[in-house]
Amino acid sequence: MTTPTDPPAHEEHSRREDDLLERIAAIVGRRTIPRGEVHVGDDAAVLEPFVGQALISTDIAVLGVHLDAELFPLEDLGYKAVASAVSDLAAMGGRPRGAVVAVTSPPGTDLEELHRGIADAAAMTNCPIVGGDLARGRDVAVAVTVFGECPGRGAVLRSGARAGDQILVTGPLGRSAAGLRRRRAGARLDDELVVAHRRPWPRLAEGLAARASGVHAMMDLSDGIGIDLHRMADASGVGFELSEVPVAEGATLDEALNGGEDYELVMTCADVGRLSLIFADRGLRRPIVIGRIHEDPAVRTFAGRPFERTGFQHQF
Amino acid sequence: MTTPTDPPAHEEHSRREDDLLERIAAIVGRRTIPRGEVHVGDDAAVLEPFVGQALISTDIAVLGVHLDAELFPLEDLGYKAVASAVSDLAAMGGRPRGAVVAVTSPPGTDLEELHRGIADAAAMTNCPIVGGDLARGRDVAVAVTVFGECPGRGAVLRSGARAGDQILVTGPLGRSAAGLRRRRAGARLDDELVVAHRRPWPRLAEGLAARASGVHAMMDLSDGIGIDLHRMADASGVGFELSEVPVAEGATLDEALNGGEDYELVMTCADVGRLSLIFADRGLRRPIVIGRIHEDPAVRTFAGRPFERTGFQHQF
Numbered sequence: 001m002t003t004p005t006d007p008p009a010h011e012e013h014s015r016r017e018d019d020l021l022e023r024i025a026a027i028v029g030r031r032t033i034p035r036g037e038v039h040v041g042d043d044a045a046v047l048e049p050f051v052g053q054a055l056i057s058t059d060i061a062v063l064g065v066h067l068d069a070e071l072f073p074l075e076d077l078g079y080k081a082v083a084s085a086v087s088d089l090a091a092m093g094g095r096p097r098g099a100v101v102a103v104t105s106p107p108g109t110d111l112e113e114l115h116r117g118i119a120d121a122a123a124m125t126n127c128p129i130v131g132g133d134l135a136r137g138r139d140v141a142v143a144v145t146v147f148g149e150c151p152g153r154g155a156v157l158r159s160g161a162r163a164g165d166q167i168l169v170t171g172p173l174g175r176s177a178a179g180l181r182r183r184r185a186g187a188r189l190d191d192e193l194v195v196a197h198r199r200p201w202p203r204l205a206e207g208l209a210a211r212a213s214g215v216h217a218m219m220d221l222s223d224g225i226g227i228d229l230h231r232m233a234d235a236s237g238v239g240f241e242l243s244e245v246p247v248a249e250g251a252t253l254d255e256a257l258n259g260g261e262d263y264e265l266v267m268t269c270a271d272v273g274r275l276s277l278i279f280a281d282r283g284l285r286r287p288i289v290i291g292r293i294h295e296d297p298a299v300r301t302f303a304g305r306p307f308e309r310t311g312f313q314h315q316f
Numbered sequence: 317m318t319t320p321t322d323p324p325a326h327e328e329h330s331r332r333e334d335d336l337l338e339r340i341a342a343i344v345g346r347r348t349i350p351r352g353e354v355h356v357g358d359d360a361a362v363l364e365p366f367v368g369q370a371l372i373s374t375d376i377a378v379l380g381v382h383l384d385a386e387l388f389p390l391e392d393l394g395y396k397a398v399a400s401a402v403s404d405l406a407a408m409g410g411r412p413r414g415a416v417v418a419v420t421s422p423p424g425t426d427l428e429e430l431h432r433g434i435a436d437a438a439a440m441t442n443c444p445i446v447g448g449d450l451a452r453g454r455d456v457a458v459a460v461t462v463f464g465e466c467p468g469r470g471a472v473l474r475s476g477a478r479a480g481d482q483i484l485v486t487g488p489l490g491r492s493a494a495g496l497r498r499r500r501a502g503a504r505l506d507d508e509l510v511v512a513h514r515r516p517w518p519r520l521a522e523g524l525a526a527r528a529s530g531v532h533a534m535m536d537l538s539d540g541i542g543i544d545l546h547r548m549a550d551a552s553g554v555g556f557e558l559s560e561v562p563v564a565e566g567a568t569l570d571e572a573l574n575g576g577e578d579y580e581l582v583m584t585c586a587d588v589g590r591l592s593l594i595f596a597d598r599g600l601r602r603p604i605v606i607g608r609i610h611e612d613p614a615v616r617t618f619a620g621r622p623f624e625r626t627g628f629q630h631q632f
Contacts, residue, residue: 044371137457157354
């Protein structure tokens with residue numbers, strides 16, 4: 001877009017913007033672009049046809065809101081924004097095809113560092129960055145939109161949970177929140193739990209395996225199971241009885257329940273044996289049963305007691 | 317994403333966010349969602365298969381940078397962000413399939429007004445809003461990502477201009493910049509040129525017609541022909557000789573050259589007769605020849621004189 005309240009710019013400015021865009025394109029660009037595709041540099045990116053359903057999701061990360069600049073390097077903001085969005089594709093059982101990144105920043109922001117984090121997450125999830133936009137703003141904010149494809153049986157929604165289903169998660173919870181707590185207490189950036197917070201890993205392989213096994217409902221734990229499981233139950237019109245919540249080593253029960261950004265998947269299915277077999281066959285960790293779906297939407301319990309909505313939430 | 321620097325939130329906050337998201341979904345949501353599609357409410361939106369190539373583009377609009385809050389209502393920011401992104405699809409000869417919207421805002425922002433503008437642009441361009449994200453920030457910033465499809469002959473790139481091609485635009489230029497000038501001088505919000513600034517119209521029908529006619533290169537004039545034509549020439553490895561620039565009624569030559577946000581399309585082709593016939597057949601205004609492509613990339617002239625890069629540019 002143009003910037004009508006800017007002073008009209010001159011050759012130097014336009015060159016400067018175009019040069020910066022080229023440097024950023026070199027950081028995020030893939031060396032090999034599939035034949036027939038156009039990534040950065042045109043009005044829109046052009047991708048070869050998607051197989052099956054198209055999946056789209058968008059996520060924003062704001063410096064000072066989603067990342068404490070005193071504790072973490074700027075590249076973590078870029079990494080986490082991409083990982084969070086890609087995790088939404090994992091939660092549908094999809095496969096990433098690409099992402100675009102829109103960034104606002106004040107003058108003096110190290111946009112190249114930010115985009116190195118973006119490029120790291122893109123490389124780790126095999127999700128090429130195919131376009132972007134930059135604008136001035138007071139905040140450093142990164143809006144990432146990912147798109148993916150879902151061949152085969154179709155995307156797994158969060159609304160498909162059925163009475164009697166077992167509820168499972170792909171791993172123990174609370175690692176990210178524990179890492180944040182440890183960093184605040186002075187732990188190094190390469191501490192194992194701090195890394196879990198800085199470099200969350202979208203469960204793409206687990207999402208594909210879960211879809212292949214025919215799970216009824218699935219979502220990613222981005223805001224904490226204390227809120228996300230309620231959302232799944234709301235969408236499905238059911239209740240749940242949680243029997244246990246697996247707490248990651250080094251984390252507290254509160255962090256496991258209310259910490260976000262673990263990006264483990266929660267899913268429900270009728271046949272845990274089949275699910276476990278498919279996960280094992282693919283070399284994935286066995287999912288953990290944490291409870292069961294109840295037909296009454298008013299039933300929401302953990303270890304037999306009422307389980308209220310908690311978890312991190314944006315405030316407006 | 318979670319907000320690790322937020323205080324842990326309680327039931328009231330989570331309900332408040334979920335309620336706000338529901339009100340916004342009602343504003344931007346379509347009454348009829350195609351069978352098999354899922355828009356807002358799941359981890360990712362699910363769209364039925366795209367026909368042919370997939371097109372993706374993202375654009376950010378920041379209040380105070382892209383829109384003067386003293387002169388224009390907040391809904392214009394949402395409208396313009398969507399229109400600007402959809403215009404990128406028009407510029408490839410594509411058809412919109414959907415958009416997602418990521419918004420940052422400080423407390424007290426009228427997010428419903430902002431989303432009414434977003435919904436207006438989505439309705440006018442037949443581009444459903446299928447998802448979004450909200451975060452706190454100091455700026456009101458709207459990042460819109462649109463995706464479209466391009467059946468038939470494939471997307472038209474800006475890199476395809478060939479020596480000897482005629483250069484055309486879909487209409488006279490400068491209306492948006494003239495509208496901004498008039499509004500600054502006190503014109504009403506419903507003044508015709510002010511409306512051209514507030515409610516730009518992506519040239520989707522023109523883009524489809526141009527693709528059907530086999531134009532060699534195309535792009536939208538978002539930053540002004542004074543910079544955008546250079547970008548097309550750079551991408552194509554050619555120069556150009558501009559003979560005339562059509563100035564819209566009420567605009568100045570400077571506004572026609574350097575004003576952005578007109579979103580007219582510029583294209584190059586070898587057969588102007590065929591192009592005009594196809595436009596006429598579809599009831600579209602006849603494109604205007606403004607010059608010709610030169611084989612030497614160093615040749616960049618307007619009425620025989622050197623034509624330097626100008627136009628609006630973001631500054632970093």
